[in-house]
Amino acid sequence: MRERMQIGEVAERTGLSLRTIRYYEEVGLVVPSARSQGGFRLYTEPDIDRLQLIKRMKPLGFQLEEMREVLAILDPVPGSPPVADPAGRLAEFSGAAEQACRDLRAKLTAAEEFSALLRAHRERLPDADSPART
Numbered sequence: 001m002r003e004r005m006q007i008g009e010v011a012e013r014t015g016l017s018l019r020t021i022r023y024y025e026e027v028g029l030v031v032p033s034a035r036s037q038g039g040f041r042l043y044t045e046p047d048i049d050r051l052q053l054i055k056r057m058k059p060l061g062f063q064l065e066e067m068r069e070v071l072a073i074l075d076p077v078p079g080s081p082p083v084a085d086p087a088g089r090l091a092e093f094s095g096a097a098e099q100a101c102r103d104l105r106a107k108l109t110a111a112e113e114f115s116a117l118l119r120a121h122r123e124r125l126p127d128a129d130s131p132a133r134t
Contacts, residue, residue, distance in 0.1 A: 003044070003045070004033065004034060004042040004043065004044055005042065005043050005044075005048075006036075006040050006041065006042065006043075007021055007022075007032075007040070007041045007043070010043045010047070010048060010051065013048055014048060014051045014052060014055060015055070016051060016055060021051065024051065024054060025041070027064055028068070029050075029054055029064070029067055029068065029071065030047060030050050030051055030054065031047075031077075032047065033046075033047055046075075049075070050071065050075050053070075053071065053074065053075060054067055054071070057070060057097075059100075059104070060096070060097050060100035060101070060104075061096075061100050062093075062096075062097075066093065066096075069083055069089060069093075070090075070093055073086045073089065073090055
């Protein structure tokens, strides 16, 4: 039998907040594998894998419907409708993900350049703790 974890442990393992995990359940992206007798959500490793997949899509700008479609291709839930042209859709999603990565790299480069500029200016300023230069 698979180990079942409560939502707090899942949040800790995935780095997602309880609220985010509940939201993903509410919108149908992930469903707990079971509930305890007390009604607590119980998750398994495949549930965590699914949450990690969702977490990877988020910074790339994937919308909920796109996430649903990607999940339906990569991690289908038994009984869910098949995706039309999964290979074509996966190629589209792959292209979008690669473009988002390029965009994020460009933003990171700009942020690093700005950070270096601030650091250089800070190093040229007199130390706040030393006597003022006259």
